[in-house]
Amino acid sequence: MEFGIFSQMHVPPGEDEHSRFLREVDVAIAVDAVGFKYDWAPEHHFLDNYSHQPAPEVFLSFVAARAPRLHVGHAIVNITAPVNHPARVAERIATLDHLTEGRVEFGTGRGSSSAEWGGFAIPNADATKALWRESIEQIPRMWRDEPYSYEGTSFRMPERNVLPKPFSKPNPPMWVACSSPATFTQAGEMGLGALCFVNGTLEDVKPLIAAYKDAVARCRNPVGGFVNDNIAVTSQMFCLEDGDEARHLFSKAKTGKFLEYFFRWLDSVPRPAGLPRTGPVTIPEPTPEMLAQRTKAGGYMIGAPDELAASIQRYQDLGVDQLIYAPLTMVMDQKDVLRSIETFGKHVLPRFDRDPVHRTTRLREAALAQAA
Numbered sequence: 174m175e176f177g178i179f180s181q182m183h184v185p186p187g188e189d190e191h192s193r194f195l196r197e198v199d200v201a202i203a204v205d206a207v208g209f210k211y212d213w214a215p216e217h218h219f220l221d222n223y224s225h226q227p228a229p230e231v232f233l234s235f236v237a238a239r240a241p242r243l244h245v246g247h248a249i250v251n252i253t254a255p256v257n258h259p260a261r262v263a264e265r266i267a268t269l270d271h272l273t274e275g276r277v278e279f280g281t282g283r284g285s286s287s288a289e290w291g292g293f294a295i296p297n298a299d300a301t302k303a304l305w306r307e308s309i310e311q312i313p314r315m316w317r318d319e320p321y322s323y324e325g326t327s328f329r330m331p332e333r334n335v336l337p338k339p340f341s342k343p344n345p346p347m348w349v350a351c352s353s354p355a356t357f358t359q360a361g362e363m364g365l366g367a368l369c370f371v372n373g374t375l376e377d378v379k380p381l382i383a384a385y386k387d388a389v390a391r392c393r394n395p396v397g398g399f400v401n402d403n404i405a406v407t408s409q410m411f412c413l414e415d416g417d418e419a420r421h422l423f424s425k426a427k428t429g430k431f432l433e434y435f436f437r438w439l440d441s442v443p444r445p446a447g448l449p450r451t452g453p454v455t456i457p458e459p460t461p462e463m464l465a466q467r468t469k470a471g472g473y474m475i476g477a478p479d480e481l482a483a484s485i486q487r488y489q490d491l492g493v494d495q496l497i498y499a500p501l502t503m504v505m506d507q508k509d510v511l512r513s514i515e516t517f518g519k520h521v522l523p524r525f526d527r528d529p530v531h532r533t534t535r536l537r538e539a540a541l542a543q544a545a
Contacts, residue, residue, distance in 0.1 A: 174489045174525040175532055177211030178204050179248065179407060179499025180236070182226035183431060188504075190225050196502045196510075198236060203511050205240035207518020210531050211278065211405075212236050213248035213368075213497055218256075219288045223434035230265045237273045244531055245269070246278030248368050248497075249350045252312065253283050253304035254327040255293045260335050262308070263315040267339045275341040278533060280368050281309055282350035285439040298441045303327070309349070309363070313397050316344050342541060343398025346533035348405075352442050357381045361388025364395025366403035366533070368497075372432070373445050375471025375487055378406060382491050399540030403532060405495035406488060409473045411505075412517040416477030419513070420461035423475045426503040429456040474498075478520035485525060494532055 180197045184190055201212045214229035214236075226232065233245035252262050270277040283301035284290050290301055304327050315321050315335040322332040339345055348366035351357045360367040367385045371378050382404055389402045409428065413419040436444060436454045448454050459467070467473035471488070474481045474496075488496060501510055 174485060174493065175211070175495040176204075176209045176522060176526065177213055177246065177405065177495055177497040178209060178501055179497050180212055180214045180226070180232065181500035181502070182214075182224050182232075183434075183500050183502065184222055184225045185427065185430070185504050186222060193225070193502070194232070196507055197232075198239065199507065200501050200510060200514070201236045201240050201243065203514045204518070205243045207514060208522050208526065209518070210242070210244060210526070211246050211495065211497070212240065212243045213246040213278070213280065213499075215248055216251050217286075217289065219292050220286060220434075220438040223431075223438045230269055233277075234269055234272060237269075237276060244276045244278050244533070245273060246280055246348070248278075248280040248348070249282030250280065251284050251289070252281045252308040253290075253293075253295065253301050254308060255295050255304070256284070256289075259308040259312050259328060260315060260330060260333075263312045263335050264337070266312075266345060267316065267337045270340045270345050271337060273340075275345075275534070277339075277341070277345045278348060278366075279345045280348035280350065280366075281305070282368075285350075285352070285370075285441045287440055288438060309347075309365075309396055313344055313347075341537065343537075346401045346403070346537060347397040348401065348403070351381070351385070354381060354384060357385040358388045361385045361390075362392055364389065364392040364397060364400040364402075366401040366405065369404060369406040370442065371406075372435070372442075373472055374467075375484075375491070377445070377472075379491055382406075382493060386492050399537055401533060401536060403494045403536070404492065405497050406493050407497045407499050408471075409475065410481070410496075410498035410501070410513070410517065411475045412478060412481050412513050412521060414477060414516055414520070416465075416480055417461065419476050420464045422505065422509055423464060424459055424461050426505050427458065428503065429458040431500070431503065432456045478516065481517070481521050482524055485521070489525065 217224040237245045283305035320332045320334045351367045411423040464475045
């Protein structure tokens with residue numbers, strides 16, 4: 174099991190963007206120091222308060238220079254042509270791959286918000302499916318073919334050599350955001366890593382993990398240069414040696430309000446049972462008792478090291494390869510956030526991850542060796 178963080182750039186009312194960016198960077202430096210392996214950043218546009226992170230490649234390059242062991246991951250780049258021309262995506266990813274000497278994780282997606290796709294004149298969510306599929310198939314070609322040309326539906330390119338080519342051979346690890354059952358199967362069939370963005374318990378994600386692992390085992394023709402057999406699941410984490418203190422502090426973190434922003438803006442993501450299917454939601458802040466129950470059920474990991482280790486073990490037993498904790502910054506005192514990271518790194522992480530090499534690197538290098 175490996176561990177990552179999610180640099181959401183959540184900006185609550187009354188706080189400023191500059192200080193929030195610096196908080197995210199401080200967290201990335203802290204997790205790098207204790208053995209986390211990944212920092213993931215989304216790409217979002219126009220989503221007030223929820224996420225002010227429209228240029229993840231800029232943010233991640235800054236993080237990579239200050240956290241030398243972290244792999245910096247896009248979770249995701251919106252690769253639909255109206256939002257980001259595929260050639261520009263290929264150029265930016267390859268450039269960052271060189272500057273980090275192979276520490277880039279290329280997560281892709283098509284957006285989850287009508288505010289976003291509507292802002293770029295995409296008519297609806299269904300239209301983004303074909304746009305994503307076309308781009309995900311063409312970007313690896315741009316990295317290989319000299320020269321490259323294409324006559325497609327959403328974009329066209331005359332003969333050009335798209336430069337630079339990636340530092341990582343055959344290409345950086347490729348992923349896709351997944352939320353519905355069909356997307357997990359599709360990710361596996363295409364040999365892509367699955368970034369699981371599902372708000373639910375361990376039982377909710379169990380069949381999705383199984384669907385992905387079954388599909389990826391059958392993949393023989395990955396869309397990228399190798400099969401990235403990886404599923405990463407997002408969760409909330411706050412770890413202190415005193416579990417009661419951890420739950421008390423986290424109950425004040427306004428996670429309910431954050432989830433209200435989540436469901437307000439990401440209106441194409443399936444909602445858990447008990448919430449209205451559309452429209453605004455009101456989510457109460459969790460009590461310490463609720464947090465203890467949710468940690469036992471999976472989905473939240475709030476408490477003492479042994480409590481978190483028990484929850485992590487259940488995910489590992491199901492075949493999860495990475496847990497991504499997000500967003501660690503919330504509205505908590507940064508000193509407590511950093512104390513939690515230190516506690517987790519000292520008492521929990523070493524129980525599960527003692528391999529200094531990233532799983533994606535091992536998969537990529539194994540594929541190269543097999544092809545040689």
